Amino acid sequence: xxxxxxxxxxxxxxxxxxxxxxxxxxxxxxxxxxxxxxxxxxxxxxxxxxxxxxxxxxxxxxxxxxxxxxxxxxxxxxxxxxxxxxxxxxxxxxxxxxxxxxxxxxxxxxxxxxxxxxxxxxxxxxxxxxxxxxxxxxxxxxxxxxxxxxxxxxxxxxxxxxxxxxxxxxxxxxxxxxxxxxxxxxxxxxxxxxxxxxxxxxxxxxxxxxxxxxxxxxxxxxxxxxxxxxxxxxxxxxxxxxxxxxxxxxxxxxxxxxxxxxxxxxxxxxxxxxxxxxxxxxxxxxxxxxxxxxxxxxxxxxxxxxxxxxxxxxxxxxxxxxxxxxxxxxxxxxxxxxxxxxxxxxxxxxxxxxxxxxxxxxxxxxxxxxxxxxxxxxxxxxxxxxxxxxxxxxxxxxxxxxxxxxxxxxxxxxxxxxxxxxxxxxxxxxxxxxxxxxxxxxxxxxxxxxxxxxxxxxxxxxxxxxxxxxxxxxxxxxxxxxxxxxxxxxxxxxxxxxxxxxxxxxxxxxxxxxxxxxxxxxxxxxxxxxxxxxxxxxxxxxxxxxxxxxxxxxxxxxxxxxxxxxxxxxxxxxxxxxxxxxxxxxxxxxxxxxxxxxxxxxxxxxxxxxxxxxxxxxxxxx
Numbered sequence: 001x002x003x004x005x006x007x008x009x010x011x012x013x014x015x016x017x018x019x020x021x022x023x024x025x026x027x028x029x030x031x032x033x034x035x036x037x038x039x040x041x042x043x044x045x046x047x048x049x050x051x052x053x054x055x056x057x058x059x060x061x062x063x064x065x066x067x068x069x070x071x072x073x074x075x076x077x078x079x080x081x082x083x084x085x086x087x088x089x090x091x092x093x094x095x096x097x098x099x100x101x102x103x104x105x106x107x108x109x110x111x112x113x114x115x116x117x118x119x120x121x122x123x124x125x126x127x128x129x130x131x132x133x134x135x136x137x138x139x140x141x142x143x144x145x146x147x148x149x150x151x152x153x154x155x156x157x158x159x160x161x162x163x164x165x166x167x168x169x170x171x172x173x174x175x176x177x178x179x180x181x182x183x184x185x186x187x188x189x190x191x192x193x194x195x196x197x198x199x200x201x202x203x204x205x206x207x208x209x210x211x212x213x214x215x216x217x218x219x220x221x222x223x224x225x226x227x228x229x230x231x232x233x234x235x236x237x238x239x240x241x242x243x244x245x246x247x248x249x250x251x252x253x254x255x256x257x258x259x260x261x262x263x264x265x266x267x268x269x270x271x272x273x274x275x276x277x278x279x280x281x282x283x284x285x286x287x288x289x290x291x292x293x294x295x296x297x298x299x300x301x302x303x304x305x306x307x308x309x310x311x312x313x314x315x316x317x318x319x320x321x322x323x324x325x326x327x328x329x330x331x332x333x334x335x336x337x338x339x340x341x342x343x344x345x346x347x348x349x350x351x352x353x354x355x356x357x358x359x360x361x362x363x364x365x366x367x368x369x370x371x372x373x374x375x376x377x378x379x380x381x382x383x384x385x386x387x388x389x390x391x392x393x394x395x396x397x398x399x400x401x402x403x404x405x406x407x408x409x410x411x412x413x414x415x416x417x418x419x420x421x422x423x424x425x426x427x428x429x430x431x432x433x434x435x436x437x438x439x440x441x442x443x444x445x446x447x448x449x450x451x452x453x454x455x456x457x458x459x460x461x462x463x464x465x466x467x468x469x470x471x472x473x474x475x476x477x478x479x480x481x482x483x484x485x486x487x488x489x490x491x492x493x494x495x496x497x498x499x500x501x502x503x504x505x506x507x508x509x510x511x512x513x514x515x516x517x518x519x520x521x522x523x524x525x526x527x528x529x530x531x532x533x534x535x536x537x538x539x540x541x542x543x544x545x546x547x548x549x550x551x552x553x554x555x556x557x558x559x560x561x562x563x564x565x566x567x568x569x570x571x572x573x574x575x576x577x578x579x580x581x582x583x584x585x586x587x588x589x590x591x592x593x594x595x596x597x598x599x600x601x602x603x604x605x606x607x608x609x610x611x612x613x614x615x616x617x618x619x620x621x622x
Contacts, residue, residue, distance in 0.1 A: 053431035061523030076612035081577020084137025085558035099133035115169035137189035147218035200272030207267035224318035228270030245324035245372025246395030269293035270307035274337025296452035296465030303328035322372035333421035360423025378502025420448035442514035517558025529555025553611035
């Protein structure tokens with residue numbers, strides 16, 4: 001059993017939770033939706049089920065954002081990479097740290113600590129985690145979902161899924177979602193849907209066979225589990241009714257098994273460590289599956305379905321309605337786990353229920369979220385060269401043999417592939433404004449050399465099979481906000497994207513990869529953070545910078561906003577790390593030759609320092 005410590009006695013009335021209490025699990029969605037529709041709250045990773053990271057708050061706007069200032073700060077007491085962001089409901093905030101996944105409840109009336117929960121985890125989990133010991137955030141379960149009392153759901157690195165009493169921090173229940181001894185870990189933020197908790201699994205670099213799971217929010221009992229690869233029954237796919245959105249035809253019998261050699265699907269990857277979105281009207285949950293294992297494509301012939309796939313599943317049963325594989329037989333580690341943003345978009349004169357995905361591959365996809373039909377697929381970084389386009393008839397990328405790591409063969413270094421394995425964008429979530437109709441996307445501008453080699457599978461040991469080196473992409477940029485800055489070598493770009501046309505409206509060049517989650521508000525202000533530690537506010541229409549402030553450490557966390565007593569606040573966790581900053585976070589900065597697969601970002605030293613700090617901003621009072 002995990003340890004629990006209370007650093008402060010709970011104060012009655014601190015959290016305005018009971019006002020939305022509704023009896024019965026059938027109303028779980030409506031209760032959480034009510035909370036998310038009140039912009040004073042920020043109750044889930046994306047602000048709401050669409051994952052659009054948009055707030056109706058407009059007190060901070062383009063006219064006054066320049067006067068923003070820090071309102072208060074708090075140390076988390078943990079170093080390494082702080083991904084994810086604060087959750088806010090009523091007068092209470094909850095934040096989580098990277099390993100050991102400490103949870104802190106904060107009273108927003110006076111910024112004091114209500115309680116702290118620090119689980120006991122075996123430190124042997126740390127070496128099994130890929131690309132730093134990050135954690136992407138908590139989930140909030142209202143009383144109707146959790147069985148009477150609101151709960152905070154924590155997905156620990158050691159795969160334990162834990163329900164904590166939101167008021168006291170005491171453990172309601174705890175279950176194991178995987179086995180770290182086999183390379184299974186967790187870094188993803190769970191999502192509460194009705195009376196269920198949806199979560200994924202990490203470990204593609206250890207030959208883990210990916211899956212998504214639904215657990216009862218009341219007692220932790222598993223409701224369903226859907227694997228990414230293998231037999232139809234275990235993937236929860238109906239050969240006759242699950243649609244392959246690349247062809248708009250049923251997937252057919254053994255759609256995954258036929259694309260793997262022998263039993264390779266059992267160690268085939270397709271892990272699910274990214275984000276989950278949900279459409280209550282369609283009752284579909286959306287997420288992506290990661291790279292196939294191993295990174296050496298010569299060892300796994302075939303399309304390797306259903307790795308690298310956007311999944312749309314029934315939230316109650318887990319059955320797949322439609323699937324779309326973006327990169328069949330991935331040769332470059334272009335994980336498909338990035339967020340799926342739901343938005344109603346006008347395309348060719350019609351309003352379409354869309355799902356928009358910015359893939360690691362450098363292509364952005366706009367699809368009908370009900371049917372999976374592919375509507376738009378374009379490059380969102382002009383440097384992308386591994387494929388020329390997405391064939392809209394087949395849904396497949398038109399690859400360039402010059403950059404094929406399989407065609408080159410094992411032990412052959414393929415050079416100047418764009419993007420690098422960490423993608424034109426990794427997990428850092430974009431934002432969408434229904435006011436401007438634009439998506440705001442934090443991106444990487446990084447290319448790589450990639451050399452595959454033969455590797456043998458041993459449970460619990462790395463199963464990578466490639467060596468990489470990464471470096472800045474070419475100086476190409478679309479519609480730069482600042483032409484002079486765009487001339488300098490860079491590792492990142494922040495862009496505004498039109499998902500109806502597949503065009504970049506404006507671009508901001510950044511010296512380092514932009515690894516924070518974006519936020520956009522009704523005040524037409526977009527917020528994002530940088531690896532040097534700057535919190536930036538820009539005009540949503542023009543990209544013009546309105547404000548910046550240097551926080552104590554590099555920002556790879558997601559920026560969230562809320563309101564209390566009529567005052568709008570913006571908060572972000574800073575703490576450099578993640579794939580982009582592990583060189584510094586893990587003390588590897590001097591290892592300029594060995595950083596390849598974990599992030600060649602020598603140079604951050606001198607720009608920021610290690611830390612774990614919550615910084616909250618607001619306009620001056622009065």
